[in-house]
């Protein structure tokens with residue numbers, strides 16, 4: 067299958083290795099991967115701040131970039147939700163509505179794609195260690211992806227998966243919320259990190275780099291050595 | 305930033321710094337989660353029950369004129385006075401008028417968020433009437449001159465020691481750290497009040513159109529006493545409380561209890577269809593129902609957010625909200641706290657003044673997931689943000705967003721800015737955490753990741769090179 | 771224009787724009803069929819009377835109420851004597867009725883009858899309130915009372931111990947059936963008061979710790995007669 071990658075802007079700039087991990091896993095499974103370089107950002111920062119016209123202007127570009135793609139795989143539950151759930155709403159009654167809906171229909175978050183589209187649970191990964199999984203809210207609630215990441219992790223050789231208390235509670239990132247209300251955002255991050263610490267895990271894994279940025283940020287200030295990893299980075303290890 | 309937003313920020317800053325209080329709220333709710341799940345699982349299908357409840361409320365709210373008319377007519381047919389209050393002032397004036405007409409000496413009141421909304425107690429006290437809250441939690445916060453902390457658990461922020469001290473100071477009771485003893489102290493005070501009061505004020509959880517009745521849900525029995533003994537009963541009811549049929553309660557009573565309090569059903573679910581009827585031994589001589597609009601019709605006019613009127617005020621969305629749990633109920637500065645409060649307060653009290661509550665959310669959606677009537681709460685927060693910007697964009701933010709669009713529509717420029725960021729970051733590190741740091745809001749409490757040596761697109765290009 | 775017309779006018783104006791139906795998140799179509807009754811989704815109830823009585827017993831006991839089957843009014847009266855002795859009852863409140871009359875006679879304590887009206891302080895000083903009911907609800911362990919079946923509004927909530935006398939044929943499977951029963955019985959001549967009582971009065975307002983007897987009865991006893 068020919069897969070077109072949507073690498074969110076902050077993954078592109080801050081976590082490029084995660085993008086490469088994605089490529090590695092998909093190629094290992096025998097697929098061809100393409101990455102159109104004209105892509106930038108899904109538009110979520112503007113959308114979430116209430117600037118829908120601006121968000122639409124950015125989204126329009128991505129819709130055009132991925133117009134001919136067969137399948138789009140995206141490395142983030144949050145940006146995935148933006149495309150799959152919010153593009154249709156953003157373009158409602160707009161000339162591009164049909165195209166937005168078409169892109170939404172063919173876009174998949176990474177774990178969703180592997181498990182629900184390809185039917186793959188075991189990607190042949192090996193990663194020794196004790197890990198806990200944090201549910202990014204958008205992946206979990208907008209896309210309904212409670213199980214796929216866990217199913218994938220359960221098939222990783224050597225990995226011991228432990229559930230944290232309130233895995234589904236938000237880490238406090240929330241995009242611009244994190245800087246508009248830093249005290250609330252940080253408090254939420256602290257609650258999350260306490261849950262993580264409670265598991266005694268060496269790694270906290272998520273399918274959203276933005277959550278991991280928040281969690282890492284708080285862990286660093288707490289002087290905690292738990293490592294943060296994107297799901298793709300774990301699945302890429304053999 | 306307006307005054308309300310500043311107050312909210314300051315309160316949130318204080319509350320989030322109070323680790324003890326944050327832990328307290330977390331612990332107070334932990335028993336609730338377990339019980340809620342236990343009783344949800346007893347349903348044959350909780351998701352289907354939610355769908356049905358949402359559909360019933362949709363039907364009621366989208367035919368509100370018909371059902372309200374039916375509700376009022378049936379009540380009137382059996383001797384109830386129904387007053388239609390277009391706004392808070394009208395409702396207050398009417399209720400004060402009833403109290404004056406009967407020359408009441410003392411008023412007993414059971415829990416009503418709608419009464420809180422219109423600041424009824426203040427109005428009655430200013431008119432010279434004594435009002436006593438009979439719900440234990442409400443009584444406690446009334447003694448402290450505080451608003452309720454939570455829609456359903458008004459005094460959940462207080463410890464037994466604080467309550468014991470309060471009762472000691474205000475009622476002269478002996479100190480005790482036994483919750484049962486504390487409850488009995490309030491019980492004794494309240495018993496006297498019930499017997500003396502000549503007017504009882506209550507809210508209502510549901511208004512049944514088919515039979516012309518209000519339904520009150522409670523655990524303590526205080527609402528039942530409030531509505532049984534005094535000779536006048538006034539119920540204040542938001543117009544959105546309507547349910548079409550009596551049989552709808554079979555679904556709503558257990559759902560309200562399960563979602564809101566983690567109970568299979570609350571202790572008393574009582575229906576009132578009029579004043580004392582011929583042949584009945586007791587009950588008030590007069591029954592007044594005050595139907596309150598107070599800008600609910602403005603929310604109704606917003607078709608996109610109309611479903612916010614489906615709310616049955618169960619409080620479940622507060623209980624799961626990480627914002628609520630970290631900033632607490634008083635920080636909001638609103639009658640209705642938590643997600644539902646953030647959604648509806650802009651409609652009830654002005655968007656520009658209250659939009660900050662819609663922004664103070666990570667949009668995690670835990671509220672929407674839990675709401676028994678399936679209100680899409682966190683999406684409505686997004687709608688409020690959009691509407692606020694449409695109405696009046698913030699100048700600086702607008703500038704940033706325009707720049708954002710400019711860059712993100714130009715992949716080359718975007719890439720150059722990334723490279724530029726890589727160069728600038730060492731400079732940012734020099735000023736990290738100071739006022740000069742553009743990332744200060746983040747870096748004050750959290751580390752910030754370095755911009756990668758090479759972006760993904762650069763790595764991709766390298767990878768593709770033969 | 772009066773207030774009623776003002777508010778109804780605002781509502782009609784607001785409703786001119788239709789809102790999408792909640793069940794249709796994709797925005798297609800305008801109506802969905804509602805299930806005829808929500809009974810299908812609520813906690814399940816057994817079909818036979820015996821199963822329902824058992825379920826009622828479990829639920830009532832979970833709610834901290836006492837439930838007991840008696841073979842006759844006589845036996846019920848005898849049992850109440852024991853309760854009266856243990857609780858030191860000196861006076862009870864009650865209304866006249868087919869079940870309350872013989873049981874109260876057996877009990878033989880001074881009483882305040884609410885039938886034609888009463889003085890609040892008299893009733894307040896009673897140690898127990900004896901009432902009948904409209905129905906018992908197996909699904910929730912609730913007692914449905916009404917003004918005529920429970921001697922008015924206060925008798926079942928003011929005295930510290932509420933005793934309910936019910937007949938086996940008053941057991942209904944669920945809330946739907948209970949509401950249906952009163953609707954059929956009263957048609958549009960409803961009493962002014964109906965209440966589902968589920969266990970003794972309680973509060974969790976102090977540290978979310980359960981305390982019984984907040985304002986209403988601390989004890990609830992339900993006696994099922996043939």
Ligand code: SF4
Pocket residue numbers: 614615616617618619620621622644671674675676677678679681
């Ligand atoms: S919005 Fe939903 S969850 Fe929140 S109080 Fe209302 S009904 Fe309950």
